[in-house]
Amino acid sequence: xxxxxxTALLLSIAAVSLLVQGCAITxxxxxxxxxxxxxxxxxxxTPFGGTYVMHSADGKFISGxxxxxxxxxxxxxEFKISDGRTGRAFVNATSDTSGYGIGKLSTGExxxxxxxxxxxVQTF
Numbered sequence: 001x002x003x004x005x006x007t008a009l010l011l012s013i014a015a016v017s018l019l020v021q022g023c024a025i026t027x028x029x030x031x032x033x034x035x036x037x038x039x040x041x042x043x044x045x046t047p048f049g050g051t052y053v054m055h056s057a058d059g060k061f062i063s064g065x066x067x068x069x070x071x072x073x074x075x076x077x078e079f080k081i082s083d084g085r086t087g088r089a090f091v092n093a094t095s096d097t098s099g100y101g102i103g104k105l106s107t108g109e110x111x112x113x114x115x116x117x118x119x120x121v122q123t124f
Contacts (some may be wrong), residue, residue, distance in 0.1 A: 023047050027097050029054055029115040031062055031089075032086065033105065043115045045097075052115070053076075077113060089113045 029043040029052050039061070041054030045068035054062045063076045064079035089103025091113055097115025105111055 025068075025097060028092070029113070031111060031113045033111045034109040052079075074114040076102070077103070081105070087111060091115075 026042050026044040026045055029041050031039040031054055037056055037058075037060070039051050039054035039056045041052065041061070041119035043050060043052035043066075050066040052062070052064055052066070052105070058081075061082045062079050063082075066075065066077050071112055073093055075080045075091045075093055077091055078087070084110050085107055087103050087105040089101045089111060091099040093099040093102030095116065100114045101112070103111045103113065
């Protein structure tokens, strides 16, 4: 009987794990700074929250978290850059999986962020 309970528990854990992994949505993300740095990566939304990571050609990266369940037309993305700068961008959601916006770094520089299927990405 104990073996049956353990097997049922393991199968339940495996099923939940597969369900959660299947609920993740990943879309492309890009950012650029006023000084011309460009970062490319992904943003991923899961039932537990959203994360994003973007890398530049010179090895820096931007990372942050966001609330994928926020249905506001404008969302706030707070982030850190691997060289110590931080920032905040105000992103206009064009759909549940797309948006674009502007922000400011801790150094005072302006920045732009895009994610998902946004026509403005073509100007990147």
